[in-house]
Amino acid sequence: MTTPKDKRCTEDEAVAELRSGMTIGFGGWGSRRKPMSVVRAILRSGLTDLTVVSWGGPDVGLLCASGKVRRLVYAFVSLDSIPLEPHFRAARQRGTIEDEPYDEGMFLLGLQAAAWRVPFLPTRVGLGSDLLRDNPRLKTITSPYDDGEELVAAPALTMDAAFVHMNRADARGNGQYLGPDPYFDDLFLGAATKRFLSTEKVISTEDLSKEGPAQSLLISRMLVDGVIEAPNGAHFTSCDPDYGRDEAFQKAYAASAKSPESWEAFREAWLTLSEADYQAKLRAAGGGA
C-alpha cells in the first residue's frame, strides 16, 4: 500500500538544498509574515552571492548585513513601523549590492509571469519613469494589435528556490494563512524550482477547515516540496493572528545598523544560535530583545 508524501523537514535540511549564487525568493511583505527561521538558517550557512527576490523587509536587511546578497530584486524594503530599513540602506549606500528595482505592480506581474511560465507580462507601469534607466533588464514591447501601444514587458522573476511562512499547514504542504492578507506567497512558490513552506503549526488535513474558511487555504501541496514546522518562525515580523510584530526586538535590530560594533554585538547575541536556542533565548528574555 502506498502512503501520501510526508514533506516535513528542518530549516537546515531545506537550506542544505541551496547553493551559492542561487536566486532565492521570500514571501510575506515588509515586516509581515516573513519566513525568518529560514533566513536565520541561511545566515548560519556558508551560502554567498545570492540573488534575493522579496517584498523587502528584515529578510533583506539581515542578508545584506551578513554579506549574503550579490543582487537584490525588489520594489521596496521597509520595516513598516520603521519605514526605512537601515541595513538595506547601508548596503546600497556602500554600493555593496547590485540593485534591480521594480514598481510594486510590475513585481507582481514578474512573479505571475514566472508562475505561468511566460517570459513577461505587458503593462503600462513604468513608462516615463526612471525605472527603465535604473533596471536595464526592463524592455518595452509594441502591442501586435491595432492599437500599436508601447508597453513595458515585466520580465518573469523565476527563482531557484522560494520560502513562505503560513499560520497552519499539513505535512503534505497544504498551507493556510489566518491573517489579513495572503500577500503573494502562492506566486513565489509557483515561480520557484525548489519550494518550501514554513508554518507555525503542522496539523492534520481535516483540522485545516476548523481553523479557517476554504479561502484561507492559499497554498496547495502541488506547490510545495518541503514543510518546516517553525513555531514563532516569523519572529520578529508579524504573524497575525498568532502574534504581532516584536517591535522592541525590531528596534534593537534596526539600531544595530549604527556601527560595525553594534551589528557584531547583535549578530553574536542572536544570529549564531540554532533556531531552538534562539527561541529559548527569546522566551527567557520575555519575548523581546
Next chain:
Amino acid sequence: MTDQIASLVDRADVCAVAVAECFRGDGEILANPIGTIPMIGGRLARATFEPDLCMTDGEARLIANDEAFEWPNGAVVEHFNPYRQMFSWVWNGRRHVMMGATQVDRHGNQNIAAIGAYAQPKVQLLGYRGAPGNTINDVTSYWVPNHSPAVVCEAVDTVCGIGYDRAAALGPHAARFHEIRRVVTNLCVLDFDTPDHSMRLRSVHPGVTIDEVQAATGFPLVVPDDVPTSRLPTPEEMELIATVIDPKALRLAEVPNP
C-alpha cells in the same frame, strides 16, 4: 477678521480640508491617502461632500467607518482588499492615491527611491514602491508635511512618479490616464493648472505669505495675480475631525501650529 478666525484654527485642520478638496468630484472610486493628515482629509471628504468614496483600513479591507485610525465599535467592512486587489484597482482606473514625496519638482515628478546618483545613492530611501504604476494609471496627488527647497525642488534625482513633462514625452495616448492633481503642503496648496503644467501656487494657508512659500520652494512657482487663502474648515468639519475622525489628535503631531 479672516486673520482672527485663522489664528483660532489649527494648521493641521487647514491641511486636512485641503486634502479633502483634492478628492472633490471623484465619486465612487478608491480614495487612497497615505499618511496621517491625508487619511484624515480623505475621511473628511467622504463624511461630508463625497459620500461614495471607498477607503481602506490601512491594511487589507475597505471599510465604511468615518474614524481614520481606530474603530472602537468595530470596523464596517465593505470589501476584502489585499494588496493583489489593490493593483487591480490601480490598473482598472478606480483609484486616486495621495502619496508622500521626498522630492517633487515643478512638473510633478516625484522621488521616494534614492537621493543622489541612483547607482550608489547618498541616501537610500524606500525604493520605487508603486509610484510609476500609480502615476501612469490614475489621478495622483502628493502630501508634503515639510515644505522646503530640498523637497519641492527644481529637479528630482530619480523619477518614481512621473510628472507632466514625462507624460507629455510619452504622447497623449500612452499618458491618457495621467493626472497630477494637487500637492498639499504644510504651507500651501499647489497645482498644475497652467498652459505647460508648471507648478502653480493655488492657495496659501492662513497666516502664510506668498514670499514664505516661494522661499521654501527650490524654483520659481507660477503665482497668479490673486492667490486665495486656503479654505478654512467649517465648524461642522472641525467637530467631525476632532470628535470622530481623529479624536486622539494625531494630526497635530504631523503638522504642529506655526
